[in-house]
Amino acid sequence: MKIDYSLVTRRTFLNTLFGGWVLALLSGSMYTLFKFAFPTLGKEPDFVVLKATDFLDIPLNSVKPFAWGGKLGLFFKKDNGSTTALKGVCTHMECNVTYKPEDKKFYCACHKGWFDQNGKNIEGPPPKPLELFDVKVESEKLIIARKGFKVELPKA
Numbered sequence: 001m002k003i004d005y006s007l008v009t010r011r012t013f014l015n016t017l018f019g020g021w022v023l024a025l026l027s028g029s030m031y032t033l034f035k036f037a038f039p040t041l042g043k044e045p046d047f048v049v050l051k052a053t054d055f056l057d058i059p060l061n062s063v064k065p066f067a068w069g070g071k072l073g074l075f076f077k078k079d080n081g082s083t084t085a086l087k088g089v090c091t092h093m094e095c096n097v098t099y100k101p102e103d104k105k106f107y108c109a110c111h112k113g114w115f116d117q118n119g120k121n122i123e124g125p126p127p128k129p130l131e132l133f134d135v136k137v138e139s140e141k142l143i144i145a146r147k148g149f150k151v152e153l154p155k156a
């Protein structure tokens with residue numbers, strides 16, 4: 001069937017196609033250059049040092065967020081007073097999770113994923129547990145580190 005009239009001319013169509021291709025090529029090149037210029041950007045740290053009093057005094061059954069590089073970290077105080085820290089990023093498609101004190105579970109609203117208090121995936125699509133960190137208090141400093149990473153702070 002022949003189209004008698006069209007709002008888009010053949011020239012406009014080809015120009016748009018070519019323009020899109022050039023734009024994709026340029027943005028790919030810019031991304032590569034940007035990654036080369038700033039290699040640590042977006043990388044997660046091996047540990048973070050926080051002020052202990054800001055976190056240890058939170059109420060039972062609650063969380064307090066902290067920055068884990070560019071990602072969300074959650075310091076968590078359980079009902080029994082024990083504390084832990086975990087990456088508040090869902091293992092399904094990396095949405096941030098929230099803590100639901102009434103359910104005593106972590107929830108990812110993106111696709112309805114649930115994790116228990118220990119970060120174990122218990123319902124929904126998340127394939128793995130949340131990443132847990134080591135927590136240590138040292139002279140009013142709260143040190144949160146990757147599991148097994150040995151932190152040595154400079155002596156003052």
Ligand code: FES
Nearest residue numbers: 090092093108113
């Ligand atoms: S990203 Fe969390 S359930 Fe999909």
